[in-house]
Amino acid sequence: MALPVATMLPTSDSCAMMPFAPSRSAPFARAVAELLGSPLSPSEEREFDGGEHKMRPLADVQGRTVCVIQSTCGDAQASANDKLCRLLFFVGALKDAGARHVTAVVPYLAYARKDRRTQPRDPVTTRYVAAMFEAAGIDRVVVLDVHNEAAFDNAFRCPTVRLEAAEVFATALAADLGNKSVVVASPDVGGVKRAQRMREILAHRLERDIDFAFVEKRRARGVVSGHAFVGQVEGSEVILYDDMIATGTTILRAAQAARRAGAAHVYVAAPHAAFLPAAMQMFGDDGPDALLVSDSIALAPAFSSYVGTRLRICSVAPLFARTIGDLSRADHAG
Numbered sequence: 001m002a003l004p005v006a007t008m009l010p011t012s013d014s015c016a017m018m019p020f021a022p023s024r025s026a027p028f029a030r031a032v033a034e035l036l037g038s039p040l041s042p043s044e045e046r047e048f049d050g051g052e053h054k055m056r057p058l059a060d061v062q063g064r065t066v067c068v069i070q071s072t073c074g075d076a077q078a079s080a081n082d083k084l085c086r087l088l089f090f091v092g093a094l095k096d097a098g099a100r101h102v103t104a105v106v107p108y109l110a111y112a113r114k115d116r117r118t119q120p121r122d123p124v125t126t127r128y129v130a131a132m133f134e135a136a137g138i139d140r141v142v143v144l145d146v147h148n149e150a151a152f153d154n155a156f157r158c159p160t161v162r163l164e165a166a167e168v169f170a171t172a173l174a175a176d177l178g179n180k181s182v183v184v185a186s187p188d189v190g191g192v193k194r195a196q197r198m199r200e201i202l203a204h205r206l207e208r209d210i211d212f213a214f215v216e217k218r219r220a221r222g223v224v225s226g227h228a229f230v231g232q233v234e235g236s237e238v239i240l241y242d243d244m245i246a247t248g249t250t251i252l253r254a255a256q257a258a259r260r261a262g263a264a265h266v267y268v269a270a271p272h273a274a275f276l277p278a279a280m281q282m283f284g285d286d287g288p289d290a291l292l293v294s295d296s297i298a299l300a301p302a303f304s305s306y307v308g309t310r311l312r313i314c315s316v317a318p319l320f321a322r323t324i325g326d327l328s329r330a331d332h333a334g
Helices: 023-036 080-096 125-136 149-155 166-177 189-206 249-260 277-283 301-306 317-333
Strands: 018-020 043-047 053-057 065-069 101-106 140-144 160-163 182-186 211-215 218-220 223-225 237-241 265-270 290-294 311-314
Touching (some): 023 317, 065 317, 166 189, 166 265, 166 290, 166 311, 277 301
Parallel strands (some): 018 065, 065 101, 101 140, 140 160, 182 237
Antiparallel strands (some): 043 053
16 A cells, blocks of 8 residues: 655755665665655775675765664675674764764664563673664664663663654555454554554544454463463454564464454554564465555565565655654754
């Protein structure tokens, strides 16, 4: 389902952030920059033996406010660690070149799920990533739908902006849902707060009350159990909402539980499509009727054939462009 085209945001050369992006994030970054009315600023990337690399700005950034757009989800071309290093090293180069203020625009933040200790002597990697961002000189971080908002806020000491894709999905779903009975559900207890927020936004968009449900799920040492569906969904359109999908196992279990409970149709919406090969299971006969994801992560090529049928990509580029434009104007006014 196509979303309305966002109005190009007017900027001026004197106050606009200069947008940069490593090549692997360039397609999404170009979409954001186009909406900002400014092309991506030029940069050079070089690869060296042993997996080392460098990236430098080719434009003068002395005294300027800049942003670097880089999603840090690992894929077949580069690991999460590689993408993190490229972002951090480039920010260092920008600071050395005299950039006054650097905003890291990170649609998907790697290691955001490792936000607490689940076993003795476990690392709290979210906090370590935050420390590296600040050590590199990043002045502000913009992210989309982090796994645990409280843990994210506690980890970062620099200013942060947390964006939500729920409004984008609500716009895409509203036309399909019409006057039908709708229930928003969380695929596990841990995501209840996130799904409740989606329910509130969708209810406001549809201008009526929407019920809520959740699926019981327990995880112990990598083994998932629990199958109870808590809530009344008989004859309803069920929207399963989660922050990300990797293997699709949790979503598939939840979709099957919703159908057993009498759901008429099952939709899934998740901002981050971190699809692994096992996620193909979601597109089987017992998978959800429709799956909505954002473009915060480039879609793995193996899943492209599903786009336009059961898979819809709802762009969050307008959301990021609007946010960057607002921050730019606020920085200039300050």
